Amino acid sequence: MTRTDLEYSPAAAGDEAMLPSPYRITQRREDTADTVTLAMEPLSGEQPSFVAGSFMMVEAFGVGEVPISISGDPTRPGPLEHTIRDVGAVTHALVDSEPGTVLGVRGPYGNGWNVADGVGGDLVVVAGGIGLAPLRPALLEAFSRRGDFDRVVLLYGARRSEDVLYADQLVAWRERFDIDVQITVDYRTPDWDGRVGLVTGLVPRAGFDPNRTLALVCGPEVMMRLVATSLIDRGVPASRVRLSMERNMHCGVGLCGHCQLRELFLCVDGPVLSYDRLDPLMTVPEL
Amino acid sequence: MIDSPVDNTTQRAAGSAVVVGRAGLQTLVDVLATRGYTVLGPTVRDGAIIHSKITSLDDLPQGWGDTQEAGRYRLRRRGDDALFGFASGAQSAKPTLYPTSVMLGRRSRNGNGAPTSVGTPPADAGESGDGASAGPYALLGVRSCDLHAIGIHDWVLGGRPDAGPDPDYERRRRDLFLVAVTCGDPSGTCFCASMGTGPRPDRGYDLALTELLDDQTHQFLLEPGSPLGANVLAQLPGRPAEDADLAAAHQVAQSAAGRMGRTLDTDGLREILYSAVNSLVWEDIAARCLACENCTMVCPTCFCTSIDDTTDLTGTTTERRRVWDSCFSSAFSGVHGRSIRTTVASRYRQWMTHKLASWIDQFGTSGCVGCGRCITWCPASIDLTAEAANLRAERNGANGAQASRALRRTT
The missing domain is CATH 3.40.50.80 (Nucleotide-binding domain of ferredoxin-NADP reductase (FNR) module)
Structure with a gap:
């Protein structure tokens, strides 16, 4: 996928909650033959905080959107990290994405482990x-x-x-x-x-x-x-x-x-x- | 939300109720149109009662009734001039408040960093009201079962503590004007009396209408249920209701409550369904069920949707829509490369258990309002009330014949 920018047009106020925000891949690490960890940063605005165990909806533009757990450090600010295994069309596109690619991200969603x-x-x-x-x-x-x-x-x-x-x-x-x-x-x-x-x-x-x-x-x-x-x-x-x-x-x-x-x-x-x-x-x- | 059963037994006091004739009812339609509403009401089309835009009482199904049984829906001539002498058609308020397909937004990308123009969403408004620019709507002739279904959706989609709200539903709901109608002639698949959801509208409406028809007179009792309803009512030519009118309306509901074609025993139903996960009844149903999704489409409370993206051929623009989905498809429970519910038995179990049992845990009420649509519109004539009775009988062990019938079908 090439380096892209995205524009958004929600149908009406409130609908943007169902539309992903653009994040740019800053780093791609190959963990295993079929699994990579992508570090991403939002094109604009603050990255939301998250609790350990929660997930986000990650989208490869034009391919689809899948739920992926957050694998980064919840105690430190830093790029958003997702570890993704290539198991289907969407994850294949995500795993194949090079640094610089813009992906769509919604969330975080769900509860967490409550380690405390x-x-x-x-x-x-x-x-x-x-x-x-x-x-x-x-x-x-x-x-x-x-x-x-x-x-x-x-x-x-x-x-x-x-x-x-x-x-x-x-x-x-x-x-x-x-x-x-x-x-x-x-x-x-x-x-x-x-x-x-x-x-x-x-x-x-x-x-x-x-x-x-x-x-x-x-x-x-x-x-x-x-x-x-x-x-x-x-x-x-x-x-x-x-x-x-x-x-x-x-x-x-x-x-x-x-x-x-x-x-x-x-x-x-x-x-x-x-x-x-x-x-x-x-x-x-x-x- | 609606939390107590409808009281069909008590006759109401006259209070602010008004009685109008046919001319007065026409004025109601006119007043609502003048106030900017698109008035949707029952009309006859293609051999069925369909919600359509109406401007005149002539648009209403005068003299039409219906006959409904499992897998069967037919219109019939009534032999009188009743305007609301039929039971629920296939459509509830759901297609108006929660359309089959709603645009959530459109996104574009470009390859060289230059801004791409982004179109505005099409206002593809139909009678069921897709597109945010459609409406506001006034719904004329909403049954008590469907009022209760709206009450359920107000909770499920309107911003319950753990989820939502759905912004499109909120917009449509906020602007909706509801004219409820007392069901005078329930069908063979109706069981609102079992669910405590009818036949007389008890709340959640702007105006409640009861058709009073005898050999001499054709009148309509209108009761306000909101300040807006009272305000509209004040514009109508009519006379204050008398005790005799209230008694007549009470009689319409009483008579209807006694003529329900189906019953559903809700006592302990949640526990029965939870303990029936391995029942042979599911296999018996699956041998007949086509997984066609009709029941979920016509159900006034089924709310499952899919967030669907459609990308143009060049791959530069994608549209995201919220569309109805159904737990009867294998993709519904799909996780990467497989489906959780591969069998029709497990999908029917999911639907019925959700509707009658887990709905109570999730939202505090049953998900069934007794409208009977899932029975009428099932091409395989599967009857929710009969299957619930089968599960109860199996649990009680009182009906060996039923259990062995299920066993025979599956072996």
């Missing part, structure tokens, strides 16, 4: 695949006030070594020694000498006190359910296990109806919800 609820106890972050992206702001927020937590544990599972997201940062976090970083891959490749197996398998042996834990989980739905069950088996209350749910987020403001999960509008009631609320809904196929 874990202060005084242990924080356990469990991520699968690109599920690490929406959890990165939560980790960065926790690091910004590291002394307020007891243990901070990151359990991360990727399919193969080449799919490990933010590899440099994972190394750096591991070197901090005040965060327990454990990484596993589903399939061994010659370059991997670490752990092999599902991320679920890391939960039983991880060092945390279940009675004083806040757990944040993001990944494929089946992985989240198994991790939640495993955490609860260890004694973490279901109300202290939070999952980030994915549905068809479309308008972002609770009006279009696409993201409903029974009584929940996941774009405003979620995406982050505790497992006591989700358990009866996640166990029903096609709900």
Whole structure:
């Protein structure tokens, strides 16, 4: 896509809420073969603040608009960061966009992880695949006030070594020694000498006190359910296990109806919800 | 929002009500037009009652009634001169307040940094009122079920604490003048009496009209429901209503309430639907349901929309519109590369559970106002009230035949 500028003409006052604002890509980092992180800045005006766990609607002009979690640091002003995996027409166009390209952005939408609820106890972050992206702001927020937590544990599972997201940062976090970083891959490749197996398998042996834990989980739905069950088996209350749910987020403001999960509008009631609320809904196929 | 059932049992006091004849009703249409409203009312077109622009009482469906059953809608001659002697047509107030397609804005890009001219949105106004420049509208002949549906949308779309508001809905709603009508002749698919939403309008209107027709006289009782309604009423030639007029209007509603073609037992319905997620009834329905979306289109409360972009062939200009969408399509629940609800059974379950159960959690009321449209306009004659009864019977275990019928259909 070429360097572009956009003009906007809302049909009437108020309608601009549904129209994206133009953001220019300032940096593009290839995280894995199919995943990039784009840093963006608004062409005009202030960049909105956001809470860790919230998402935005990101548009490739003329192609479409998709919900993408914010993966940047919520505690510091800086460019807006989105980590995007190439899974469809819109994300393909986004992943292909070079620095200088203007994209459309609406939001932020949805609630957040509320990391502060874990202060005084242990924080356990469990991520699968690109599920690490929406959890990165939560980790960065926790690091910004590291002394307020007891243990901070990151359990991360990727399919193969080449799919490990933010590899440099994972190394750096591991070197901090005040965060327990454990990484596993589903399939061994010659370059991997670490752990092999599902991320679920890391939960039983991880060092945390279940009675004083806040757990944040993001990944494929089946992985989240198994991790939640495993955490609860260890004694973490279901109300202290939070999952980030994915549905068809479309308008972002609770009006279009696409993201409903029974009584929940996941774009405003979620995406982050505790497992006591989700358990009866996640166990029903096609709900 | 509307939070208590309609009281059809109590006769009202005469108060500020006025009785007008046919000439007075014509004056109402004229006064509304003079005040700048486009008056939309029931008309006969293509064998159905359709909301159209009206200027004269001659435009109204005089002497027409209707026959409605599951999957069936026919007009019939009544044998009298009633102007409002029919039940709900396919259209509620929804197409007027929440049109099928609304322009949200147009955006352009250019490749060299030079400004690109941006067009203004077309005012593609039709009778259903697309385009922000259309209106304001006065709706004549809004049924009590549809008034309640407007009340629900006022909450859902009008800026509830957790979402919205929808600016286009707000604009259209703010300017709307509502002339409600007491339903005198409900259809075979009506069940507003079960839902506590009719047949007599109880609030949320500017004027409420009850047609009083007997062998000698043809009159209309008009009751104001807002200061604006009272103001309009003061311009009409009529006489103050007497107790006998109120009694006659009361009788119209009482009689209609007793002639509903359907009933829906709402007691514990939310819990029944929540516990019926794995019911065989869904498979039974799915064997008949075409997923055609008719029920969601005619439903006066279904509000799901899609934010659609259309880009021109050169890729420089894109239009964003809010268009009706339906939970019966597979794309509705689409997340990258797949759909959450792949089966028709899961989509019907979503629609019915939302309408009758999760709606209560979300918005404090049922999402059903008992208008019966989803039954009438279903090409497969699927009956929401019958399926609700099936789910109840299955839960109670009292109707083994029903459950085994469902089982037979799916195996």
